Amino acid sequence: MPDTDAAALTADLIRCPSVTPEEGGALVVLEQMLTEAGFDCARADRGGVANLFARWGEKGHPRSFGFNGHTDVVPVGDRAAWTKDPFGAQIVDGVMYGRGATDMKSGVAAFAAAAVDFVRDTPPDGAVILAITGDEEGDAVDGTTALLEHMERTGEAMSVCLVGEPTCPDEMGEMMKIGRRGSMTAYFTVTGVQGHSAYPHRAKNPMPAIARLMDRLASHRLDEGSDHFDASTLAVVTIDTGNPANNVIPAQTRATVNIRFNDHHTGAGISDWLRAEADAVAEAFDVRIDMDVKISGESFLTPPGPLPDLVAAAVKAETGRDPVLSTTGGTSDARFVKNHCPVVEFGLVGKTMHQVDECVPVEQIHQLKAIYGRILRDYFA
The missing domain is CATH 3.40.630.10 (Zn peptidases)
Structure with missing residues (x-):
């Protein structure tokens, strides 16, 4: 045959x-x-x-x-x-x-x-x-x-x-x-109070908060790599507000990060770190930050x-x-x-x-x- x-x-x-x-x-x-x-x-x-x-x-x-x-x-x-x-x-x-x-x-x-x-x-x-x-x-x-x-x-x-x-x-x-590598995506929603851009003291602007949070996450080095893996990476992939008006402070903004991690980490451990960072920024800016995480694989x-x-x-x-x-x-x-x-x-x-x-x-x-x-x-x- x-x-x-x-x-x-x-x-x-x-x-x-x-x-x-x-x-x-x-x-x-x-x-x-x-x-x-x-x-x-x-x-x-x-x-x-x-x-x-x-x-x-x-x-x-x-x-x-x-x-x-x-x-x-x-x-x-x-x-x-x-x-x-x-x-x-x-x-x-x-x-x-x-x-x-x-x-x-x-x-x-x-x-x-x-x-x-x-x-x-x-x-x-x-x-x-x-x-x-x-x-x-x-x-x-x-x-x-x-x-x-x-x-x-x-x-x-x-x-x-x-x-x-x-x-x-x-x-x-x-x-x-x-x-x-493991893969996970974190979705952040920052909620403040909408207001007039000429009167920022009457609003709670979520934009500085999302900028600070994304900077803290992107600036952090997760590790230096391991015996068989390169260093873990975090990428800010989008920040979305959808505000077309230059005289309005928006009430809400969103951002997404994608993380590829090595065997120094677990998805749960990185999730805990992300939550702690979000909580610290929320407290500093007096806004609410909600987070949703999808772990695609360890x-x-x-x-x-x-x-x-x-x-x-x-x-x-x-x-x-x-x-x-x-x-x-x-x-x-x-x-x-x-x-x-x-x-x-x-x-x-x-x-x-x-x-x-x-x-x-x-x-x-x-x-x-x-x-x-x-x-x-x-x-x-």
Whole structure:
């Protein structure tokens, strides 16, 4: 039987318009392929989001290699700006174009193809699991978390997990992720008393208070970094008042900050610090400051050891490069998986992800499949 063509599967997935939260047919394509290859498949849909769980091998086997990925994609944006059909999977000069070509339908296709060939050619003593969501690019509330809850309810488990996000900045094989920074956003509302700008003593101006608070937060250095993480960062991303009149002191203003934090902190600890800073400014300016915090994920690390070594060795064998063990970048669904089992990330070069004319060299898809196949062989050897 011929090897499974990861590039052809990538094209099939790209042709499915699966913009979050639409399934678009992508998981149907995967489920049919995996079922025909002997995988037990189940849907773990929740909240209008489609999710697919697939397992080859014994349920609950203590040696189960898992893969986590997503078939949903970000919106196309200005379609007129695309030179190729964003859902056409057109190949020009060896490069495949389409939304999701890099992030991350190619990664899902590469692992699915590698897994199908692996269990057919060298059936392992263990299980191979795919947990594929349609809600990574959105709020991620009903995606990988729903899959993990499905696994807990049904007695399924992964011993280790690989997430297929694009991890390489410029060249295939140069970087893998062994952790991610935590991410949180804080929303501040400062309320004073509206008044005439010619009579400021009759008002309570929230503007100096928000300016002072944002300056205090932005000027504070959270830390100097840690063994595996860069220094934590805080960015003031907006201050909004909406006051068009130059003779009116507004009653209220709002501001938002985004924080990416390392393993020196927790979301709760930073929230406490933000609240204390807001309270101090509120008292100094005699205004009220309300705060709402959304923690997208805590920082985590899979320390150098068996799983990172396994993936790094496979990458080196197939690309000739020793991947940097990195914790840079934004968030990924690995932040959910890390509560279930050890997790690392490795995938394609991500230079065109979310861009107009997103694309991937076809050869890189085949190379990624080879890396994933070697990881599976080495894990079960």
